[in-house]
Amino acid sequence: PVDRSPEIQEARLKLPILAEEQVIMEAINENPIVIICGETGSGKTTQVPQFLYEAGYTSSNGTIGITEPRRVAAVSMAQRVAKEMNLSHRVVSYQIRYEGNVTDETQIKFMTDGVLLKEIQKDFLLLKYKVVIIDEAHERSMYTDILIGLLSRIVPLREKKGLPLKLIIMSATLRIEDFTENNRLFSVTPPVIQVDARQFPVTVHFNKKTPLDDYSGECFRKVCKIHRMLPSGGILVFLTGQAEVHSLCRRLRKAFPFQKNNDAGVDDDREESVKEIRKFKKSRKQKKATALPQIDLDNYSVVPVDEGDEDRDAEIDDDIAGSDMDLDLGDGDSEEDEKPDLSLPLYVLPLYSLLAPEKQAKVFRPPPPGTRLCVVATNIAETSLTIPGIKYVIDCGKVKKRFYDKITGVSSFRVTWISQASANQRAGRAGRTEPGHCYRLYSSAVFMDFEKFSAPEITKRPVEDLILQMKALNIEKVINFPFPTPPPVEALAAAEELLIALGALKEPPLTGRLKEQQAAKLSCPISPLGRVMATFPVAPRYGKMLALSKQHDCLPYTITIVSAMTVRELFEEFDRPAVSEEETVKLKGKKARLLHIQKIWAGQGALQKLGDLMVMLGAVGACEYAGCTPKFCEENGLRYKAMLEVRRLRGQLTTAVNSVCADTGLYVDPKMKPPTEAQATYLRQVVLAGLGDHLARRVQAEELLDEKWKNAYKTALLDDPVFIHPSSVLFKQLPEFVVYQEIVETTKLYMRGVSAVEPE
Numbered sequence: 001p002v003d004r005s006p007e008i009q010e011a012r013l014k015l016p017i018l019a020e021e022q023v024i025m026e027a028i029n030e031n032p033i034v035i036i037c038g039e040t041g042s043g044k045t046t047q048v049p050q051f052l053y054e055a056g057y058t059s060s061n062g063t064i065g066i067t068e069p070r071r072v073a074a075v076s077m078a079q080r081v082a083k084e085m086n087l088s089h090r091v092v093s094y095q096i097r098y099e100g101n102v103t104d105e106t107q108i109k110f111m112t113d114g115v116l117l118k119e120i121q122k123d124f125l126l127l128k129y130k131v132v133i134i135d136e137a138h139e140r141s142m143y144t145d146i147l148i149g150l151l152s153r154i155v156p157l158r159e160k161k162g163l164p165l166k167l168i169i170m171s172a173t174l175r176i177e178d179f180t181e182n183n184r185l186f187s188v189t190p191p192v193i194q195v196d197a198r199q200f201p202v203t204v205h206f207n208k209k210t211p212l213d214d215y216s217g218e219c220f221r222k223v224c225k226i227h228r229m230l231p232s233g234g235i236l237v238f239l240t241g242q243a244e245v246h247s248l249c250r251r252l253r254k255a256f257p258f259q260k261n262n263d264a265g266v267d268d269d270r271e272e273s274v275k276e277i278r279k280f281k282k283s284r285k286q287k288k289a290t291a292l293p294q295i296d297l298d299n300y301s302v303v304p305v306d307e308g309d310e311d312r313d314a315e316i317d318d319d320i321a322g323s324d325m326d327l328d329l330g331d332g333d334s335e336e337d338e339k340p341d342l343s344l345p346l347y348v349l350p351l352y353s354l355l356a357p358e359k360q361a362k363v364f365r366p367p368p369p370g371t372r373l374c375v376v377a378t379n380i381a382e383t384s385l386t387i388p389g390i391k392y393v394i395d396c397g398k399v400k401k402r403f404y405d406k407i408t409g410v411s412s413f414r415v416t417w418i419s420q421a422s423a424n425q426r427a428g429r430a431g432r433t434e435p436g437h438c439y440r441l442y443s444s445a446v447f448m449d450f451e452k453f454s455a456p457e458i459t460k461r462p463v464e465d466l467i468l469q470m471k472a473l474n475i476e477k478v479i480n481f482p483f484p485t486p487p488p489v490e491a492l493a494a495a496e497e498l499l500i501a502l503g504a505l506k507e508p509p510l511t512g513r514l515k516e517q518q519a520a521k522l523s524c525p526i527s528p529l530g531r532v533m534a535t536f537p538v539a540p541r542y543g544k545m546l547a548l549s550k551q552h553d554c555l556p557y558t559i560t561i562v563s564a565m566t567v568r569e570l571f572e573e574f575d576r577p578a579v580s581e582e583e584t585v586k587l588k589g590k591k592a593r594l595l596h597i598q599k600i601w602a603g604q605g606a607l608q609k610l611g612d613l614m615v616m617l618g619a620v621g622a623c624e625y626a627g628c629t630p631k632f633c634e635e636n637g638l639r640y641k642a643m644l645e646v647r648r649l650r651g652q653l654t655t656a657v658n659s660v661c662a663d664t665g666l667y668v669d670p671k672m673k674p675p676t677e678a679q680a681t682y683l684r685q686v687v688l689a690g691l692g693d694h695l696a697r698r699v700q701a702e703e704l705l706d707e708k709w710k711n712a713y714k715t716a717l718l719d720d721p722v723f724i725h726p727s728s729v730l731f732k733q734l735p736e737f738v739v740y741q742e743i744v745e746t747t748k749l750y751m752r753g754v755s756a757v758e759p760e
């Protein structure tokens with residue numbers, strides 16, 4: 001019996017899925033696997049776990065597990081369901097990579113897909129679960145795809161054991177044929193329950209022309225027009241990244257401020273609005289330049305390797321690469337920016353995955369009386385979260401994604417057109433409560449050229465981490481695995497080759513014909529070293545470093561370096577365009593200070609040769625020594641959130657190392673001393689062992705045939721010159737041989753995370 005509040009009860013009754021409760025529960029009771037499809041907002045994520053709970057699926061210690069591809073959804077949905085059911089977080093809990101509130105009493109557990117995959121390694125049959133729900137399956141995240149493949153085998157095994165497991169796959173109404181018409185995956189096609197959404201008609205308006213670059217500016221003009229001319233109703237704007245979202249929010253708050261409302265509690269967004277008015281008034285008296293938008297960089301965090309989240313990646317990038325289009329808003333050049341219109345208050349809220357949960361929660365609450373809600377979001381609002389009261393959608397038609405070269409693994413961030421399916425999802429956000437409108441900032445001809453669907457993640461990125469995990473589950477012939485969509489054979493081969501080179505897989509015998517050899521290469525069993533590597537929740541290259549570090553008491557250092565490389569972007573980026581002369585000076589000062597302190601962190605002698613990895617080690621050491629305070633981070637150009645994630649990962653890796661070899665007695669030492677010269681030398685060998693395929697040699701003067709090779713390095717895989725990134729401490733030293741953490745392509749191919757190595 002669930003004791004829900006009357007308001008919750010009323011809101012639930014409006015959800016289309018409630019009418020289907022009986023149909024859904026009958027299908028689940030009678031079938032091991034069920035697919036539920038329904039438009040975003042129909043109530044799948046919040047209601048299906050409740051149906052199962054009420055039907056007794058958690059009695060006698062059974063747990064209902066729900067996986068989400070995004071952290072945001074795992075956290076916010078657990079909170080929402082707990083609230084709807086009037087149950088404590090001890091019972092309805094979540095687990096994401098670094099945090100969670102799961103207890104012994106947990107009966108409904110939301111988690112990221114990566115978390116469940118790790119659990120399968122420990123308990124292949126997932127015995128603690130009575131039901132597993134794979135949510136947002138249409139997003140086709142890499143771990144979701146793998147989970148579906150694995151669960152297609154686990155479900156029959158549980159059946160045989162007499163301990164049946166129910167699998168429920170939930171998806172938007174999108175390309176479910178990949179699941180239903182794939183008889184390698186499910187030999188018996190599971191029943192598909194379609195939940196009709198009460199979708200009101202959405203009128204789609206295409207632009208006549210497609211703006212070339214300035215889609216942010218175009219969004220701004222559209223919001224202004226809608227707000228001035230169209231009847232009430234919330235506006236939802238889709239942009240591509242966090243910096244863009246913030247710029248547009250500021251610009252809109254300035255154009256349509258509203259005064260502090262005395263009877264309502266003050267929240268910081270309103271405060272910000274009031275501040276904007278004051279600032280604006282002040283700036284009118286001063287120079288015009290000070291009215292330019294400020295780009296808020298406070299909310300950055302980092303990508304964990306095992307929680308794929310495209311917008312998370314994209315949001316960070318705004319910062320790394322100083323992306324061209326968000327900063328060039330040309331603010332202040334249009335007439336709307338000049339006169340703030342106090343008669344038309346607009347309640348502007350940002351929404352993106354790195355935003356703090358309490359700020360995200362604001363979009364679910366009604367806007368202050370007399371104002372119109374305007375949410376400026378990244379792709380996250382496309383399917384993961386549903387915002388009530390949206391009547392107008394503005395779709396820029398773009399998305400920011402990380403792209404990987406299939407063979408070299410070189411990555412770059414690109415803003416590309418979305419797929420037709422995404423465009424339709426975005427439009428659908430407008431018709432939830434009444435007929436709506438969607439403004440597409442591109443022409444219908446451009447839309448017709450969009451791809452129908454976006455490609456599943458597993459087909460787009462390197463898969464070595466995934467293959468190692470699968471091998472650790474004794475899936476040797478990865479090529480025969482029932483993937484919903486298999487990765488390209490080249491990517492599988494590249495992954496196996498890397499894993500063989502790292503010693504994680506047993507090399508195939510070099511006999512037989514070429515074809516047999518190749519086939520053997522794609523079905524190598526895991527080695528004992530590979531098993532150790534697979535227990536660490538980091539990329540295989542880093543796992544290898546950890547596995548090798550027992551000598552010379554190097555483990556604490558390797559753990560720290562690996563944590564820092566996994567978390568990425570520890571340092572603030574000061575190379576961004578400033579909004580005023582004053583800020584330019586400030587940024588320059590901060591940058592000079594960071595460069596200075598990085599030199600200190602880089603140490604002397606053998607330590608210095610570790611290059612950027614020593615800087616990371618020094619930075620984490622110094623920060624922890626000082627107690628890892630926001631103040632220390634601010635003063636030293638470190639990102640506080642990144643440092644906290646490094647701390648958590650160090651803890652996790654230390655536990656993992658201790659569980660592999662019990663005699664180390666390792667703990668995370670906040671007062672870690674710098675390594676000795678001998679340790680630093682050994683650490684360089686460890687780094688080389690992990691990053692051996694990331695070796696680069698400096699092009700010598702006598703080899704210089706072309707100016708473009710000046711100061712360049714040659715790598716095994718690339719024909720083009722690569723360079724040490726200017727942010728590296730080795731940028732000026734140009735050692736003869738280096739290994740790098742990754743190559744990122746911006747204006748050139750740049751190596752990041754560089755360390756010097758000695759030639760053999």
Ligand code: ADP
Pocket residue numbers: 015038039040041042043044045046047076080364383386387388
């Ligand atoms: P689906 O999974 O089918 O997309 P959900 O179960 O996520 O649908 O959402 C159902 C409804 O619950 C949505 O219309 C949304 O407005 C509401 N809702 C979801 N989360 C919250 C929340 N945190 N606060 C208020 N309402 C919410």
Ligand code: MG
Pocket residue numbers: 041044045046135136383384
């Ligand atoms: Mg959902």
